[in-house]
Amino acid sequence: MRLIARFLVVMAVLSVSIFGHEYSHLLAMEANGVHVVRFTIGFGPTVWSHRLDDGVEFDLKPVILGGYTEPDESGPRSMAAVSRVASMEIALAGVFMNCCLGFLALAVLGYAGRYRPPERVDRLLDRLPAALRPFAAAKIMSFGAWAAAPVIVSVNYVRSLRGMKPHDIGLPVPEGPGVAKTLRDRLFSTLKLFAGINVSLAMFNLLPFRPLDGGMAAAQIIGSLLGRSAEASFERWSFLSLMFLVILRFFVAYVRAVFPARKP
Numbered sequence: 001m002r003l004i005a006r007f008l009v010v011m012a013v014l015s016v017s018i019f020g021h022e023y024s025h026l027l028a029m030e031a032n033g034v035h036v037v038r039f040t041i042g043f044g045p046t047v048w049s050h051r052l053d054d055g056v057e058f059d060l061k062p063v064i065l066g067g068y069t070e071p072d073e074s075g076p077r078s079m080a081a082v083s084r085v086a087s088m089e090i091a092l093a094g095v096f097m098n099c100c101l102g103f104l105a106l107a108v109l110g111y112a113g114r115y116r117p118p119e120r121v122d123r124l125l126d127r128l129p130a131a132l133r134p135f136a137a138a139k140i141m142s143f144g145a146w147a148a149a150p151v152i153v154s155v156n157y158v159r160s161l162r163g164m165k166p167h168d169i170g171l172p173v174p175e176g177p178g179v180a181k182t183l184r185d186r187l188f189s190t191l192k193l194f195a196g197i198n199v200s201l202a203m204f205n206l207l208p209f210r211p212l213d214g215g216m217a218a219a220q221i222i223g224s225l226l227g228r229s230a231e232a233s234f235e236r237w238s239f240l241s242l243m244f245l246v247i248l249r250f251f252v253a254y255v256r257a258v259f260p261a262r263k264p
Helices: 002-031 084-111 119-124 133-147 149-161 183-205 213-226 228-258
Strands: 036-043 048-051 057-060 063-071
Touching (some): 002 063, 084 213, 133 149, 149 183, 149 228, 213 228
Antiparallel strands (some): 036 063
């Protein structure tokens, strides 16, 4: 029963985080004059659908590990009709929202005395007044981690291929069921999970691979500098590169499990 409850909490936190991510894409599209056709949370067959007052079709699917905001494909209110700057704003809106949600959660945890950043970050805050330290720590661990995402993820990916433990970036870890006994402890544990998921979503989505948000933004930069053909090539090869890296990671893990290294 406790395992089911924890699973439901994780799914609820993940659903709220993904909804905030996708809804920010929708708001950015509408703010830039793009007509949204469909707003989807989850993958798989549609389990519930509802047409909103503005004509947007909202779909809910069972596998809540992502979502999609579908704009018009052609016409004066399509993505193709907006500027490259607007396209980048739309692409990065979801990542920015996850950073904001992670920042708010980390700030609450910090002021409640439930979270301290890693020692290397804590040393940077020594000269700040005590009242500002939780705020500054939350900003560094959310927006700072976002900015450093490509480097952090790349280093941890290489370490995973070599069988090494990934670097801990210092996000809060939820307490286990035997530790979080009171309702207050459980609420703070859920808030830690919420902070970790949102910062992780922001970092992952900033990677420069299609169809991730960072890949969409990178495609706009490449297209503005090198032209449409270079943009199309980047979109195609970045997607194939992402698939290769994912397959390589699973292949290495499989080989390591089947042929474990012998100790000398």
